[in-house]
Amino acid sequence: MIEALLPAGAAAVEAFTDVPDEAPFPGEEDLVARAVPARRQEFVTARRCAREAVARLGYAPAPIRPGPRREPVWPDGVVGSITHCTGYRAAAVAPAGALAGLGIDAEPHEPLPDGVAGVVLTAGEPDRLAALRAADPATCWDRLLFSAKESVYKAWYPLTGRWLGFEEAELTFDRAGRFTARILVDGTRTDGGPALGSLDGRWLVARGLLLTAVVVPHRQ
Incomplete structure (x- = not known):
């Protein structure tokens, strides 16, 4: 499903179930050594999806370790993102020559828990x-907005090396499956590319899930 939100040249792999007792990939065992079984299984499945997606770009299987904010560290020449929620795990990648950045997220198609909207929404978003x-x-538009902001952050962080709070991106949606995030803070990038003043994304609802994706082209 997630591939429907991505441009040509990107690769995506998704899974709706875990393989019981699947072992972590060599080099990733320590990352879930103390995790509860459910967390361990979602991690193993999501990382397997990520490796399969990277393999479609021609790379050999290798551990995918986390960076300083737990973001996946991809092989040189690859940009990508991982997501998981109840009943769904997915990864999407692209050659760094094709895209500057990529973020995906999945959420259950349910309203946000009580109290979360107040943390997520900027001043102009409730009316929209x-x-x-x-x-x-x-x-469930509130949950969709939450997912979209997660995708925005996943595309933003590797390009800036900085945190982006929920209140620092203001979103507008259309009902045709697109959204735009206006960045409310300095969007200077560490790679010298054009500053991230806004980010565009796509969304869909399928199989009881909300899926969102943001791609950052080299020229905006």
Whole structure:
């Protein structure tokens, strides 16, 4: 499903179940040595998806270790993102020559838990969500916004090396499956590329899930 949100040249692999008792890949064992079984299985499956996606770009299997903010560290020449939620694990990657950045996220198609919206929303977003909800009450727009901001962050961080809070990106959606995030802080990149003043993404609802993806082209 997630591949429907990605451009040509990107590779995605997803899974809806875990393989019981699947062992971590060599070089990743320590990352889940103390994890509870459910967390261990989602990690193992998601990393397997990531390795299979990277293999589609021609890379040999290798450990995918975390960086300073637990982001996956990809092989040189690869950009990508991993996501997992109940009943779903996925990874998406692309050659660094094709895209500057990539972020994906998946969430259950359910309303946000009580109290979370107040942390996630910027000042202008509640009114926009209310209008979307009135036009399409079947979509959990608050949870979709949360997912979209997660995808924005996953695309943002590798290019800037800086945290991006929920309140530092303001989103607008259309009902056709697209969204734009206006970045409210300095978007200077560490690679010298054009500053990230806004990021564009796509979304869909399928199989009880909300899926979002953000891609950053080399020229914006």
